[in-house]
Amino acid sequence: MTSAPSLQPKFLPTRNELGVVAVGFSGGQPKPGVDAAPMALIEAGLIQQLEQDLEFNVEFDGKMHTYGELVPADDPPYRNMKGPKFASAVTKRVSEQVYNLSKSGKMVLTLGGDHSIAIGTISGTAKATRERLGRELAVIWVDAHADINTPETSDSGNIHGMPVSFLTRLATDENEEYFGWLKEEHKLSTNKLVYIGLRDVDKGEKKILRDHGIKAFSMHDIDRHGIGKVMDMALGWIGRDTPIHLSFDIDALDPMWAPSTGTAVRGGLTLREGDFIAECVAETGSLIALDLVEVNPSLDEVGAQDTVRSGCSIVRCALGDTLL
Numbered sequence: 570m571t572s573a574p575s576l577q578p579k580f581l582p583t584r585n586e587l588g589v590v591a592v593g594f595s596g597g598q599p600k601p602g603v604d605a606a607p608m609a610l611i612e613a614g615l616i617q618q619l620e621q622d623l624e625f626n627v628e629f630d631g632k633m634h635t636y637g638e639l640v641p642a643d644d645p646p647y648r649n650m651k652g653p654k655f656a657s658a659v660t661k662r663v664s665e666q667v668y669n670l671s672k673s674g675k676m677v678l679t680l681g682g683d684h685s686i687a688i689g690t691i692s693g694t695a696k697a698t699r700e701r702l703g704r705e706l707a708v709i710w711v712d713a714h715a716d717i718n719t720p721e722t723s724d725s726g727n728i729h730g731m732p733v734s735f736l737t738r739l740a741t742d743e744n745e746e747y748f749g750w751l752k753e754e755h756k757l758s759t760n761k762l763v764y765i766g767l768r769d770v771d772k773g774e775k776k777i778l779r780d781h782g783i784k785a786f787s788m789h790d791i792d793r794h795g796i797g798k799v800m801d802m803a804l805g806w807i808g809r810d811t812p813i814h815l816s817f818d819i820d821a822l823d824p825m826w827a828p829s830t831g832t833a834v835r836g837g838l839t840l841r842e843g844d845f846i847a848e849c850v851a852e853t854g855s856l857i858a859l860d861l862v863e864v865n866p867s868l869d870e871v872g873a874q875d876t877v878r879s880g881c882s883i884v885r886c887a888l889g890d891t892l893l
């Protein structure tokens with residue numbers, strides 16, 4: 570069933586060098602368990618599949634980072650954000666890890682963790698891409714949610730609903746301890762961002778998307794045009810010649826395929842549509858990094874195996890697995 574990918578990547582020196590970062594962080598939202606996802610995905614055989622079926626040389630330290638050493642002595646809410654110091658310290662560390670791997674020309678796979686970790690992953694690849702290729706990064710954000718609240722627009726105060734605002738300069742803070750470590754080289758323009766799968770967007774987020782003309786394909790668009798046309802439009806917006814970071818929140822899939830996630834929303838993508846998105850991104854040859862986040866095996870334990878299997882499938886497809 571599986572065949573080794575033949576595509577020569579456009580922005581990587583080799584097609585088969587992969588760095589894996591396992592981020593056991595759940596502090597961007599209130600539900601414990603999402604920190605156990607990297608181990609669940611790895612125990613399901615993900616890394617073996619990438620090595621054996623897809624012929625990657627995998628660099629992975631075998632450790633699931635839980636960043637206990639970064640837990641601050643006290644971490645009161647700040648600008649309405651919950652657990653801001655810890656999230657800032659962890660994402661800074663993740664940013665450095667991802668930057669180092671990406672700078673060396675490897676494809677980078679980050680296993681979350683909640684979606685706040687994308688502040689680390691995307692800032693790391695954005696910086697590495699600027700330095701290594703002199704290019705600006707594009708991001709495809711596949712999610713039921715836009716995760717573009719600023720601290721001020723967020724109702725929940727959960728940082729996993731805010732990563733895109735910090736990455737696109739919509740939210741900033743001077744203070745190192747509160748994401749002030751994010752510098753220009755870590756950031757992204759809003760016109761290099763495309764959403765797919767949205768169906769639960771907060772009122773304040775809708776205003777941000779409109780005011781900044783951010784490209785977004787909701788479930789409505791997918792119903793109207795079909796996923797094939799939507800992918801043509803999404804990739805057309807980015808342009809064929811731009812390095813891509815794919816950030817995939819498992820809650821983009823319908824709970825039928827991925828029930829074990831903290832903020833499940835019905836009416837989502839089928840597993841095939843999710844895999845298709847990943848396959849289309851793989852076909853561009855422009856993918857340089859992938860995040861898989863928000864798998865929480867302790868929620869809906871009956872569905873946890875299905876959710877993990879769906880996650881593994883998305884990753885394999887994005888990294889070049891094909892049906893024939």
Ligand SMILES: NC(=[NH2+])NCCC[C@H](N)C(=O)O
Binds near residue numbers: 684725729818
């Ligand atoms: N990564 C996620 N699952 N994010 C869900 C965010 C939900 C909501 N919009 C909030 O800001 O709290």
Ligand SMILES: [Mn+2]
Binds near residue numbers: 714
């Ligand atoms: Mn989500």
Ligand SMILES: [Mn+2]
Binds near residue numbers: 712863
């Ligand atoms: Mn998300």
